[in-house]
Amino acid sequence: MTLPEAPSNDVWVIGDVQGCAGALRALLAHPELSRPDTELWFAGDLINRGPDSLGALRLIQSLGSRARAILGNHDLHLLAVVAGVRPPGKSDTFQDILAAPDAAELIDWLRHRPMMVRDRGHVMVHAGILPAWTLDLAQALAGEIETALRRPDWHSALHDLYGEEPLQWDDALQGRDRMRVIVNAMTRMRVCHAEDGRMDFHHKGEPYATPGLVPWFELPGRRDPAEPVVFGHWSALGLHIRPDVICLDTGCVWGRSLTALRLRDRRIIQQDCTACR
Template sequence: MTQPASRPPSDARGDVWVIGDVQGCAGALRALLAHPELSRPDTELWFAGDLVNRGPDSLGALRLIRALGARARAILGNHDLHLLAVAAGVRPPGKSDTFQDILDASDAAELLDWLRHRPLMVRDRGHVMVHAGILPAWTLDQAQALAGEIEAALRQPDWHPALHDLYGEEPLNWDDALRGPDRMRVIVNALTRMRVCHAEDGRMDFHHKGGAHAARGLVPWFDLPGRRDPSEPVVFGHWSALGLHIRPDAICLDTGCVWGRALTALRLRDHRIIQQDCTACR
């Protein structure tokens, strides 16, 4: 299925297509990448995080994306971080995890090393890509610098200890004075887990998992008043209950492939949509 939309400024380079949450649905991803407009060698493919987990073939999905080489720009989502934490012995596997195939693979070390070197934010072509969202208190320059702090910690030779500091819901608000684990948790939670916040003070809420119409007092992060830097559209995933959502400042591409709905790709220059049916992933 395709959907035309308004045309942002063009770029002299090849097209960029952004792909929503794959979550281990390797078959659907292969079918999507076979589309003529995505298979061109000069096409750049961005992946909005959650490459693995919950789907039937996390190993296949990770190998496929890594094999794209320089054509792929993938960011880390909460499920990707969870895989790294389980691999590091920091977190136990969950009952619904489906990435044991990666941990048992002969190339597990190479795949995990590649994964932990992925960024948490991409900013290019007049767009920003994160897995979940950008706190309204942050400028985009600040968000990029803060994402870099986490990326640097995960890229250290001794990267396991950093994962201990990423888990937990507190603090719920950003403060420039935050240091240590509290600082790291807010950064990671905003970039990879946030959906809604309290309208009164911007506190993140991690209990609402439904659509954009949240409980009273809660609003989608992109609707919070006082966003400091809405100058570039933010493309994100993570929110399958919101689904395909395109507006000038915020674009959600998590269309629930792992739940049997669709895997979505969006072309940045004109926001054209291509979707692959994911019935087989359910």
């Protein structure tokens, strides 16, 4: 007698897909990821720059409750274009979404994605968490942005999200300044000034390449380091695993690989993305 296979209850976190639907489809076909009881977390930047943003978005949406996808800067950019806040860029590849017959449904689904997931003893955010924030505060701040994007007048909220200033958090921040810091930290931050913690949005290369700038996760005074933060956004950092942080952006859209990591034991599965380049 063959016993039924025990539920896995596993969580696999997948790095930046960025419209590489073919690579994602191949990765999800792996036996350990294809089980119906396996939960799949997506670390933001589901679309843009890759060859099939529409296919990637539809695929992730079709996973239903198995998928927990957060918003990245490219996903927010698409929402801003739809809202008329930003023009499409020359390198954007989400025109297929805008022209799709189910565009309204896909955009509605996308804007209801969270900014942050905190579960299974881990935190997932697209870019990072400011060291001044406890995780309880970060979760509450993420909720402020989520609420704004889920309102009927969500288009107006996008006007407040763009701009680099202010570069630091202050508990007294209100309005658009407050929203900008939250969104910039969670979806754009890579490095900060070592002297005072100001975010820097010009450095996109390898860590420590610019004197005086350090990765956000190496700033002193970080709160709640016992809950590891899983993030993407930084392809030059690549696969980076240590007890308190895990980076999973392995540059699929640049022809490298799409990475999935199992939370319970840090097992890695990677899919070659040569065709995405």
